[in-house]
Amino acid sequence: MSATTVERKRPSAARLRRRVWYREPRVRRLFVLLATAVVLANVTGAQGVRGDLFAALEENTTSGTLGVWLSLAVAVWLVREFGHDAIGRVTGRVRQEVARPHSGPADLLPAGERGALKAATWLPVVLIRTVRLVTDLLRRVAWLRWSALGGLLAYLIALPLLVSAFWQTVLVDQIGMFVLVAIGLNVVVGWAGMLDLGFIAFFAIGAYSAAYWTGGLPTAPPVELNNFLVIPIAVVTCLIAGVLLGAPTLRLRGDYLAIVTLGFHEIVYLVAQNWTGFTGGPRGAQLDRFSVDLGFWSYEWGLDPRPYYWLQLGFVVVVIFLFLRLEHSRVGRAWTAIREDEVAAAATGVDTVRFKLLAFAIGASTSGIAGVIYASKLGFINSEMFVVLLSVLALSYVVFGGMGSVPGVLLGAALLVWLPEYLRDSVDPQDRYMYLGGLLVLMMIYRPQGLLPSRRRQRELRMAEQGTGGADALGAQPGGAVA
Template identity: 75%
Template sequence: MSLKDTPAKTPSAARLRKQAWYQQARWKRLVAMLFTAVVLAQVTGEQGARGDLFYALKENFTGSGLWIWLGIFLAIWAVREFLHAPVRAGVARIKEEAAKPASRPAELRPDDGFRLGRLHLWGPALVARATRLLSELFRTERYYRWGGLAALLGLLIVLPLLVSTFWQQVMVDQIGMFLLVAIGLNVVVGWAGMLDLGFIAFFAIGAYSAAFWTGGLPVEPPVELNNFLVIPVAVLTCLIAGVLLGAPTLRLRGDYLAIVTLGFHEIVYLTAKNWTDFTGGTRGASSDRFSIDLGFWSYEWGLDPAPYYWLQLAFIVGVLFLFIRLEHSRVGRAWTAIREDEVAAASTGVDTVRFKLLAFAIGASTSGIAGVIYASKLGFINSEMFLVLLSVLALSYVVFGGMGSIPGVLLGTAILVWLPEYLRDTVDPQDRYMYLGGLLVVMMIYRPQGLWPSRRRQRELRMTQEGTGSADALGAQPGGAQG
């Protein structure tokens, strides 16, 4: 028998493409979820004992805590893997029905749903018709949307009157502060695609600007200013600092840029800590509170957090209005082009140097505002208030909410700042951020685009997963290649 008569033993292309069950993404996610559950059971369980090195391991792996965590993460995995597709298909069918025109006017009569002989209307068809009517209403009546936003703003205005003083403090000192920081960081990370791990340095610059220009530092200022007048000065200072950071890093991307921004934060932090003759070091410095004196009327912000909340809300609304306009402007489109492919953007005439500097400068400006409000509210600052952990937290809030999405950044920041405070009475302080970390892990496994992603970012991730695109908002490489 010749060699050409021997039957081929090579596997078919279909068999080569076939994956084993343990190589499928579903089971990989299960392993990741189980591993996360085991880690959380250990780090949130019993603490170690000095006389027994393995006491915590024995207690946490034999107690009920491990099974509770495993049950929670298994339930999340099962619901997401086996119920998500049917629910999504049902929603798609409802949307498809809603897009169809009514076959006859009688189908839209309001009393159809109450007729015993027409009970079939209570199914997806009725929901689809209701959805179609609402969508047509919102398309034709835009003022309903503005009415909804006005109602939300009204709720936010009266919110301090509905909560305790503790939650008012949380909303001012943490949620409001991080919202302003996250809005600025979203410009750098979400819109321009530059990873920044030292963004809280601009927040520190704004806080120390407030302390300096109000005469709170050991060095006397040329002229003492009111806190409201300090805000534009702090914004200008942060703009200059953003340009100084951006200028030497224009040729860096991805991890290299992140390392440089981290070094910038450490420079600012160590300067504030060690330059005691200027900043006061760890002893800290004081800052005046906001005040208004118009001659015929004056007001001074005191210890009550509610007035600071309304002041922060006014600044947040103003910044959001400006940034929403900026997102859809020529500058915003240039940032999008740089994020997706910097080389392609430069080849089409986009001045990448100028627009990247603009991203650093404009993003830093909101941190300057937050720093002034924060220092004026507390009346005291020191270098230990501006650790690098705050930069990491701010970045995680932006990623969790949805990079490039202003509503997502606001929602994600509010949730993740609220969660540790909500767990204050039930969870040990050392374990609060462990729950936050577990939530972030689950989010990155099942929804890497964020809680409320922008449409562009969602499309980029889908194209990357399908292998039809290579855009990455955190580290786009020249020509779109991934490093």
């Protein structure tokens, strides 16, 4: 065989780099959207019956519901993939106009400029410039910033007085509880970069600490304490549990660390379920609610959820204040270095062992507070209230809101807890989380950084998509973005 023939059979470098059509990012995104549409069509359509498992599938396929969902998925895909350039030109023009210096409200859109801009451009320019102006004022003028935060806090304080009793219960039992848990999980996942799938185990430890020290478990404590006095004990207990979890996992990263934390959750769950002599097992345990007795004045929390909401809000405000201070401290910078590159952080003198243990311990402490409040509000706990699904949901809330961003985590947890309850009257209870799953799929495809990402995380994702950095961006393509 001649050298020319061998050269012809040898594939060229361009051919080796060529990507098969079904591996193209556009095709992958289309496949994910179509699969999500099929799932949503069966979720929102007819429900199955025990005698005929395929009756609902056949009805949903032939009734037109599937076609509607598939059409919506294809429409979203077409607009995102092929309308991206046109949308990019408009947004680029908007960014260019927004970047122009402005000095005050009268300079948002000077006379004569409105005619030069297209109708699809000048309105976003005015809105974004207005937002920028307000943001700059809040940053530069301290009393405006504190006034805005005070107004938001006043609204949150008055919120339970503006909603029904059902939503008051949701605010306390679900939103408030998951917000506290998500703030602590954000320390471990968002700041230190350690994947944790068993974070609800610390929540369970806090709840059982409340039950034990108030005399609610079968085993009597050395001394019975008030629920408020149990909170610091539960925090210390969760701190110790966080250190015990972090110590043997210091050399693990990524999926291996996630599996270990998942195993830790299962250990806590099975101990709570099977150690009936101490925890009460599946039968659970009764415990007292919060109460205050100062001699001259006493108050006892009852069935009304509003006092619990205000108590949770107070703890949330204190924890956010402390954690924001912690984020910009030496400890917070060390966590950021570990998340970016643990080897490089250790090479520059960061004590990775110490700071990883601190992340586990400090993050777990907020779950202890949430566990005490949750158990004291319900007056009853058992092992089935701390299943692994809650850990997965808490992690989803952190990722959805924006890892590393405290405002994003608060918004993500509140929004995703509110959504299933909002769909209560129109969607079967077994199907509510399917909508949540579909929303997470769309979010991870088109906005992996989350709703309100931190500036650092947003910059990491942008650099990874451009191929100019080593950040581990979610969904970033090797070698940069591919058209």
